[in-house]
Amino acid sequence: MQDLLPVAARIGERLKARRETIAISESSTGGLLSAALLSVPGASAYFMGGAVVYTRPAADAFLAVPREKRAGVRSSSEPWALLAAEHVQERLKTAWALGETGAAGPTGNSYGDPAGHTCFAILGPGVRIAKTLRTGSQDRVANMRTFAREALLLLEAQIT
Numbered sequence: 001m002q003d004l005l006p007v008a009a010r011i012g013e014r015l016k017a018r019r020e021t022i023a024i025s026e027s028s029t030g031g032l033l034s035a036a037l038l039s040v041p042g043a044s045a046y047f048m049g050g051a052v053v054y055t056r057p058a059a060d061a062f063l064a065v066p067r068e069k070r071a072g073v074r075s076s077s078e079p080w081a082l083l084a085a086e087h088v089q090e091r092l093k094t095a096w097a098l099g100e101t102g103a104a105g106p107t108g109n110s111y112g113d114p115a116g117h118t119c120f121a122i123l124g125p126g127v128r129i130a131k132t133l134r135t136g137s138q139d140r141v142a143n144m145r146t147f148a149r150e151a152l153l154l155l156e157a158q159i160t
Contacts, residue, residue: 001032001035001036001039001145003145003149004032004036004145004148004149004152005036005039007036007149007152007153007156008036008037008039008040008152009039009040010156011037011040011152011155011156011159012037012040012042012043012046012047013040014156014159015045015046015096015159016042016045016046018095018159019045020046020094020095020096020124020125020159021046021047021048021092021093021094021095021096022037022046022047022048022094022095022096022097022098023048023049023050023088023089023091023092023094023096023097023098024037024049024050024051024088024097024098024099024100025050025051025053025062025063025084025085025087025088025097025098025099025100026050026051026052026053026098026099026100026151027052027053027054027075027100027101027102028100028101028102028103028104028118028143028144028147029100029102029104029118029144029147029148029151030052030054030104030144031050031052032144032145032147032148033050033098033100033148033151033152034047034050034052036148036152037050048092048093048094049088049092050088051063051088053084053101059084062088063083063084063087063088063091064087064091065083065084065087069083070083074111075101075109075111076101076102076103076109076111076113076117076118076119077101077111077119078119078121078130078131078132079130080099080101080119081099081100081101081119081120081121081130082099082121082123082128082130083099084099084100084101084121085097085098085099085121085122085123086099086123089123095124095125096122096123096124096125096127096155096159097121097122097123097124098120098121098122098123098151098155099120099121099122099123100118100119100120100121100147100151101118101119102117102118102119102133102143102147103115103116103117103118104116104118104140104143104144104147105137105138105139105140105143106138106139106140107138114134114136115137115138115140115143116134116135116136116137116138116143117132117133117134118132118133118134118143118147118150118151119131119132119133120133120147120150120151120154122154122155122158124158124159127158129154129158131154133146133147133150
């Protein structure tokens with residue numbers, strides 16, 4: 001997690017300076033995004049909350065995405081990352097939201113995505129972006145770290 005801390009600190013400082021808040025919905029990063037952002041002193045000024053949404057029951061409980069909005073949208077996809085970000089942003093009333101969903105490994109998921117596949121979505125003032133990343137690795141822990149680092153870097157690039 002040490003490699004996540006510098007970028008998390010820069011994000012935290014920017015959010016505090018702008019008096020903006022963020023919410024996180026993460027899956028295959030297993031809480032690393034939230035942990036990194038919470039490591040910044042004064043995180044309570046910008047971090048409203050985060051959830052590790054790893055299963056359908058967790059999505060129902062934490063995100064409450066209506067069934068009709070989920071129709072035809074599968075997990076581990078950019079549309080799902082966007083839905084997760086939208087709902088966590090709406091539920092916590094934040095300026096920014098980051099959604100992440102994927103397959104860390106060592107095997108792929110039931111949707112046919114290989115290990116090392118993740119999708120991120122970032123929502124914020126004038127920002128709506130989704131991105132897919134594939135590492136090509138089956139190393140679960142390395143993928144989790146890479147997913148978290150890349151998501152934070154994408155977030156940092158949007159918060160200018």
